[in-house]
Amino acid sequence: MEKQTVTIYDVAHKANVSMATVSRVVNGNSNVKPNTRNKVLDVINQLKYHPNAVARGLASKKTTTVGVIIPDVTDMYFASLARGIDDIAAMYKYNIILANSDGKEGKEIHVLNTLLAKQVDGIIFMGNNITDKLRKQFQSTSVPIVLAGSVDIKETEPSINIDYIKAVSEAVNDLVQNGNQKIAFISGPLNQDINSKYRLKGYRYALSKNHITYDQQLVYGIKHSDDLYKVGEKLAQSLIDNHITAAIISDDELAVGVLNGMKAHNVKIPQDFEIITSNDTKLTRMVRPQLSSITQPLYDIGAVAMRLLTKIMDNKKIDDKNILLHYRLVKRDSTK
């Protein structure tokens, strides 16, 4: 009872045409007489013929699948991008192979190679850090790669991001305007470029603009952790001890942790402590007080990345390879 596969040959045979003709109607090639087209279509229906994408992929050297490397699907930030990616992919008849990397270089490289082995037509990479080794891997393949919500300081690959430097700078400036002098910078690992070379830079820029001296003590670079929320929660004590009155935080879960941690210590938000977070995931609106945030067009970052990738895969020339999408600063209830 193995489902006997019906191939293009069977259809051709039964319809009294050549395989080429069947292939043409299946692929919507216009060079087919309406008559024969219908005949073929009929047989296709009778036989319940379904094209085999693997065979097609081997013959045409295109799989209409793209690889998507993501640190963790359960991270709202990346999941939101992934949704944008998949929607646009579907729109262009692509499928995505999704692979979690935990942001670990080893996994990233491994998964990149299996994706390549599967002959994906393109790759969208998400990750907080592009190491030299990884960059080298990127460059050693001819398969197009686009970075989504992920910076490459060397900008060797096309990418979609927001201007993290300016965004953070604006946020910090806001905090200063509200009267804060001791503002914490809380982010993921500082050995990740996005934190040290972008966000922290924006932070320092805003401080200097406002003639506030940079204090290393106020910089919290969280090391890689499975549960940023908990880390944030535990940070509260130190924040209080250091007499800090505000924070710019790079991750929403981390920010929620800080928020709850502070509240647990009876610190009033925003009266005694202000928070601005960075990703504007739906979390920001679910906690109380709602978190003020840099807003990013999460879905669009993914969507634009995928759209850009399709262009590159189609060999269309692209004008801008490192695109910055618009961000805004949304004041909710964690700022005065």
Add this chain to the structure above:
Amino acid sequence: MEKQTVTIYDVAHKANVSMATVSRVVNGNSNVKPNTRNKVLDVINQLKYHPNAVARGLASKKTTTVGVIIPDVTDMYFASLARGIDDIAAMYKYNIILANSDGKEGKEIHVLNTLLAKQVDGIIFMGNNITDKLRKQFQSTSVPIVLAGSVDIKETEPSINIDYIKAVSEAVNDLVQNGNQKIAFISGPLNQDINSKYRLKGYRYALSKNHITYDQQLVYGIKHSDDLYKVGEKLAQSLIDNHITAAIISDDELAVGVLNGMKAHNVKIPQDFEIITSNDTKLTRMVRPQLSSITQPLYDIGAVAMRLLTKIMDNKKIDDKNILLHYRLVKRDSTK
């Protein structure tokens, strides 16, 4: 400068062996003299040969990829399952093609067929409702399918779930023990079996056990919506008007909405209103008060589903095709 693909032929040629032998070493077949194996391995490294998975797929009729149909990756519940699925898939050297369906029958069927066209070796389906049409599609393919966190009232396909009836029943019983008489049942659409045939059943069972008459007025079946959180928030007024003092809620985002909605109306949680939610996503621990919840082993549901799928794909016989994983009731701060 097109990257000239090096094939198994090139390796065979340069190593002075047949393609069959190269194939054997690549696939770890033991029938190769250590000597030749090493010779081949050497050449593989020199030539930087990488097997083409598409060609392999066509020849072997196995793609080592499985399709994963998910309503929405940005839904924490499903994303958590997806993570479990991918981890186990990776462990077994499978990749996953992830496709969002929005839980819409049309999309589900469409995506199922493109997955099949891509010759996936198996499929994991997640969705709140299995329609007759969908079930028919499932049955018309010989590709194994496993349902994860998704019930099929007819149990035609293998599935991994928790016992929703008992879980909800216990939760409601708890609410009654706490003195509540007017307990709302809040869930997604009641035309979805998981809500009407399972959860609601558990709710009614607990009520009758406690001699409380079932009141249709207290049953809130939310129609399909993009933003359950907002829906929940708006529900508060009605809950108050109906003098309801507790609720069992089927979705965490929905529950958070209700929680915040009630708080906005100055209703004290849990003193004046108790909430038990159902999925125990990390959201439950991020809001204040923290939500009491039925706890589900989210990651494991996905992991077990994938593991079961590998067994079926390997034609191993399976003992239990409809598996119920353990749940518990975790009392946090939204219950007395």
Add this chain to the structure above:
DNA sequence: ATGAAAGCGCTAACAC
């Protein structure tokens, strides 16, 4: 232990 050769199901020249 190794090789020869026939496909896997389709596409893409190229010819007519």
Add this chain to the structure above:
DNA sequence: GTGTTAGCGCTTTCAT
């Protein structure tokens, strides 16, 4: 407009 045919890169009998 339609057909012929040579691959795409690999696995898998079947011999030896």
